[in-house]
Amino acid sequence: AQKVTQAQTEISVVEKEDVTLDCVYETRDTTYYLFWYKQPPSGELVFLIRRNSFDEQNEISGRYSWNFQKSTSSFNFTITASQVVDSAVYFCALRGLIQGAQKLVFGQGTRLTINP
Amino acid sequence: DVKVTQSSRYLVKRTGEKVFLECVQDMDHENMFWYRQDPGLGLRLIYFSYDVKMKEKGDIPEGYSVSREKKERFSLILESASTNQTSMYLCASRPILGPTLANYGYTFGSGTRLTVV
Numbered sequence: 001a002q003k004v005t006q007a008q009t010e011i012s013v014v015e016k017e018d019v020t021l022d023c024v025y026e027t028r029d030t031t032y033y034l035f036w037y038k039q040p041p042s043g044e045l046v047f048l049i050r051r052n053s054f055d056e057q058n059e060i061s062g063r064y065s066w067n068f069q070k071s072t073s074s075f076n077f078t079i080t081a082s083q084v085v086d087s088a089v090y091f092c093a094l095r096g097l098i099q100g101a102q103k104l105v106f107g108q109g110t111r112l113t114i115n116p
Numbered sequence: 117d118v119k120v121t122q123s124s125r126y127l128v129k130r131t132g133e134k135v136f137l138e139c140v141q142d143m144d145h146e147n148m149f150w151y152r153q154d155p156g157l158g159l160r161l162i163y164f165s166y167d168v169k170m171k172e173k174g175d176i177p178e179g180y181s182v183s184r185e186k187k188e189r190f191s192l193i194l195e196s197a198s199t200n201q202t203s204m205y206l207c208a209s210r211p212i213l214g215p216t217l218a219n220y221g222y223t224f225g226s227g228t229r230l231t232v233v
Binding site: 035044047 | 125149151155156157158159160161164174204206208218219220222224225226227
């Protein structure tokens with residue numbers, strides 16, 4: 001079965017601190033896709049990144065960076081110099097190529113609060 | 117921009133009522149999904165549809181049914197609402213060629229927060 005675990009339920013930091021959101025996944029598929037979404041108070045899920053299992057290169061986009069490590073089945077998300085606008089619930093998700101194809105399996109979500 | 121519109125932002129219904137949650141997308145996507153979001157559980161798939169009149173159960177289909185008579189509309193039906201169905205419901209759509217897109221094509225609505233009293 002496929003599973004995504006976000007062990008951190010809530011994180012609260014002061015603005016400008018760096019913060020890392022953890023994501024650990026389980027799948028038997030050899031090819032799979034990992035995603036991060038942001039859910040602001042308005043409710044819709046905003047796509048942040050997709051990573052393919054065969055591409056372990058880490059990615060940086062402005063203040064956001066992602067560390068994909070197949071050896072530990074982790075796909076962690078770091079926000080550098082956090083800002084109040086980063087406050088949201090963040091979800092990590094997995095989509096297999098064979099198992100559970102067509103659906104995204106989500107983690108429990110991490111509520112991030114950035115205090116001014 | 118692709119839009120997925122959920123007809124109601126907030127709904128309050130009574131136990132035993134039949135409830136319809138509506139979702140409409142405007143980009144001719146073949147696949148549509150209904151998820152339920154609960155604190156500490158994340159999003160869980162209720163039902164999805166590959167195309168018109170086609171549907172498949174997700175991980176938690178009990179107590180729900182769906183209808184897809186037209187490509188753009190995917191309805192979630194609570195046959196007899198119960199208090200344990202109080203939740204946030206999110207609809208999503210995706211084109212068949214989704215894998216060619218950076219975001220895999222998934223687009224989510226803003227959600228319907230349903231309270232069953």
